[in-house]
Amino acid sequence: MPTISKKGHLMPQSPIRKLVPYAEKAYKQGKTVYHLNIGQPDIKTPEIALNAIKEFSLEILAYTRSEGSESYRMKIAAYYKKNNVQVTHDDIIVTTGGSEALLFAFGSIMDADDEIIIPEPFYANYNGFSTASGVNIVPVISKIEDNFALPPIEEFEKLITPKTKAILICNPGNPTGYLYSKAEIEKLAAIVKKHDLFLIADEVYREFTYDGNRHYSIMEEAGLENHAIMIDSVSKRYSMCGARIGCLVSKNKSVINTALKFAQARLSPPTLAQIASEAALETPQSYFDDVISEYVERRNTLIEELQKIEGVKVAKPKGAFYCIAELPITNSDDFAQWLLEDFSIDNETIMVAPAGGFYSTPGVGLNQIRIAYVLKKESLVRAVHILKEALKVYKN
Numbered sequence: 001m002p003t004i005s006k007k008g009h010l011m012p013q014s015p016i017r018k019l020v021p022y023a024e025k026a027y028k029q030g031k032t033v034y035h036l037n038i039g040q041p042d043i044k045t046p047e048i049a050l051n052a053i054k055e056f057s058l059e060i061l062a063y064t065r066s067e068g069s070e071s072y073r074m075k076i077a078a079y080y081k082k083n084n085v086q087v088t089h090d091d092i093i094v095t096t097g098g099s100e101a102l103l104f105a106f107g108s109i110m111d112a113d114d115e116i117i118i119p120e121p122f123y124a125n126y127n128g129f130s131t132a133s134g135v136n137i138v139p140v141i142s143k144i145e146d147n148f149a150l151p152p153i154e155e156f157e158k159l160i161t162p163k164t165k166a167i168l169i170c171n172p173g174n175p176t177g178y179l180y181s182k183a184e185i186e187k188l189a190a191i192v193k194k195h196d197l198f199l200i201a202d203e204v205y206r207e208f209t210y211d212g213n214r215h216y217s218i219m220e221e222a223g224l225e226n227h228a229i230m231i232d233s234v235s236k237r238y239s240m241c242g243a244r245i246g247c248l249v250s251k252n253k254s255v256i257n258t259a260l261k262f263a264q265a266r267l268s269p270p271t272l273a274q275i276a277s278e279a280a281l282e283t284p285q286s287y288f289d290d291v292i293s294e295y296v297e298r299r300n301t302l303i304e305e306l307q308k309i310e311g312v313k314v315a316k317p318k319g320a321f322y323c324i325a326e327l328p329i330t331n332s333d334d335f336a337q338w339l340l341e342d343f344s345i346d347n348e349t350i351m352v353a354p355a356g357g358f359y360s361t362p363g364v365g366l367n368q369i370r371i372a373y374v375l376k377k378e379s380l381v382r383a384v385h386i387l388k389e390a391l392k393v394y395k396n
Contacts (some may be wrong), residue, residue: 007134012127015333015357022340023351031344034383036371037336037353039174039322041239043291043374045280049238052279053272064271066263068094068247072278076247079281083206085219085230091251093259094269098204098233098246099125105229105248106133108258109198115163116200117156121148121324121358121365123174123202137360138164144326144368147315148176150184156191166198166229167191172205172215175358175370176324177299177317179209182216189221198255199224204233204246205320207288210296213318225251236321238280243273295321298373298380305384306371309391324355326368327391332356335394336369343390350383350390 016038023033067073073089080087095101102125110116112134118126120139130137140155142148156167167188172179192199201218209215218228233246248259263269299317306314311328329335332354339349355368373380 007131010131012124012131012357014128015124015355016353019336019340019351022337026340026344026349030347032348033340034348034350034375034379034386036373036375036383037351039236039320039372039374040241041236041321041374042376043239043294045239046283046287048282049240049276049280053276056272056275061271063268064274066266066268067260068092068269069274069278072274073247075278075281080219080249083215083217085217085249087219087249087251091249091256093248093256093263094274095246095248095263096266096269097235097244098202098231099129100266100269101231101233101246101248102126102129102200102202103132104259104262105200105231105255106130106135107262108255109229110135110165113163114165115161116166116168117159117164118168118360119148119151120360121175121355121368121370122168122360123170124357126168127357127360135165136163139360141359141361141364142176142178144313144315144324148173148178148324150180150187153187153191156188160195160197164195164197166200168200168202170202170205171218172208172317172319173322174202174205174320175322175353175355176315177320177322178315179213179215179318185216185218185221189218189224189227192227193223197227198229199227200229200231202231204231204236206232207237208292208295208321209319210292210299211318215319219249219251227252229255234277234280238277238283240276240280243276244270245273245277295373298375298377299323301377302371302373302380302384305381306387309384309388311391321373323371323373324358324368325371328395329367329391331366332369333366335390338394339390343393345386345389348382348386350386352387 073092077089206215230249235241313326353370355365359365
């Protein structure tokens, strides 16, 4: 019988999606499931983006350029300039979601067995992207006690070897909601310049910052032009996860020219989705003001309710729409499955994401879950009540 590749065996399952069969079984049993497990916003996609597709007429749905349509890239560059990021359309490659942008970045700067340092917990698919690219993640652990702030820069320096090619951060962070400060970015900039490394920043949640905090992009940092690679996406910003449009941005021409070869190999990003994404750039600021206000209220509601549960520790997010909660249990994978299979209150239960999959260090995060506060406040209150009661039963 033909065998599966070693890479295929090593490819991790999504900690977010692997519980879907249990949720589907719960549905069939007539249960209501509150989804705290996935970052799919319930915020409506801007009408201007949807109308662009409805009103677009064509006879042939053709390829676009491999790097994305010129008009879209020029408008993205204009959007960045409004946000103090000075780039041109030639510094941008449009990708099929931020995921493809990360794969292009990994493929462009690293060879098999090269190393990339990532503060953990991190977006679970970084594990998958590294496996697919044949590179090794070297984790540096951030702690819930520190609200998942950047670990001391000395901890990064200890991990740098001749195989180290890059440091990767998510800012604001998924799954922690942590927002790196300008001072923290400056520390990272200094170390990548000192050791001649790349600094990759996944900035797909850049719009989602709270409490008066401002997002500071690595592309704003002077002297980092040859080191900085920014990853972006329309998925969360405009609640357009299904569009699958992202981009890779860098002022390093060798990076862009190399990534373009990967882009050419997959031909082009989706044409209709680019049309919608280009239109979305005209979304008024009032849309974001309303969205941010809603997420602040949801965050505050969630954190306040979680803090009422004995034995639960939670970090307060400064951005994005996730938080990590530490529970008085030993195995959140087992707990998350049990919630769907064996527990309900008035035929209602919750679906959470076990946090172990957001680490690459074995055995870390097993008593933690990631919660996405993408539900209405009333639903969040109900979901946390279910969690509180579930913990009582589960521990007994």
